[in-house]
Amino acid sequence: MSIIPGVDLLTTLVQKNYFVDGVTLIGRSVVQQFKSLGSFCLYIGEIIRQAFKPPVRWDLIFQQLEFVGNQSLSIIVLTGFFTGAVFALQIGGIFQIFRAESIMGAATAKALTREMAPLMTAFLLTGRAGSSMTAEIATMRVNEQVDAMEAMAVDPINYLVVPRVIACMCIIPMLCGIFIFIGIIGAYVTGVAVFDVDVGVFVDRIKWMVEPRDIANGLEKAFFFAMIISSIACRYGLKAYGGAKGVGQATTRSVVATLLVILLCDVFITFVQLRL
Secondary structure, three states: OOOOOOHHHHHHHHHOOHHHHHHHHHHHHHHHHHHHHHHHHHHHHHHHHHHOOOOOOHHHHHHHHHHHOHHHHHHHHHHHHHHHHHHHHHHHHHHHHOOOHHHHHHHHHHHHHHHHHHHHHHHHHHHHHHHHHHHHHHHHHHOOHHHHHHHOOOOHHHHHHHHHHHHHHHHHHHHHHHHHHHHHHHHHHHHHHOOOOOHHHHHHHHHHHOOHHHHHHHHHHHHHHHHHHHHHHHHHHHOOOOHHHHHHHHHHHHHHHHHHHHHHHHHHHHHHHHHO
16 A cells, blocks of 8 residues: 555556546647637737738728628617616615615716626627628638639738728727717616606716726727627638538637637726726
8 A cells, every 4th residue: 555645546547648648638738729829819910910001992891880880780779778777777776775876877887888888899799790700701711712812812811801800990999889878878767767866966976977087998998809809700710611510610619719708808908907
């Protein structure tokens, strides 16, 4: 019997190569993740380089502005109104205990500007616009249309990716601003109709608590989220393979990866904004 507990088990695992195989598997996975990260960083660098390289495809940019912005406006308005109304309803019930209903509008506006509006806008646009971008480019990839572009000396990143990235970075912060405005209207309706908050007090508390910096921080988040949504969506589309099944898999992976990256970056951006 071994003097040191666990040594016999470790020796058995090493002799049967279980331990070595496990370490090898983990090592390969880590190396593969670093390779993927490096490849994605090179991809982002290529997008930036192509964005400043002629020709500027204004027609494609305006098409994407219409697709991402105009066609998403209705869902942004509806979601913003109900989000603001529901949040005000929940937080108003808490403030009512302390007879502080007058600041419910300010608290809702503060939450919308700094966190809820950019995050909800990013989630909505990921599901509606990001998934569509991935599916469209993935279909072109599996049908060899992207290969045909390369054969005609047309850079796929310049033609397919850059217009989408530019359009998203321009329009998504605007949609975030609309979300904030409509959300505050929803909170106003809830505050006045349900909690009988005075209109003047409601507006005055918002002016007192919400600063221009809060709005700027929310729009900054929306700007970075726009770059994440468009770049990841196009990346998965360009890497798709395997026919119709591959298009579906690429779209699903794109949405999941985008949401995870948005949440991760949201923590980092919030930390930086609070420290500045």
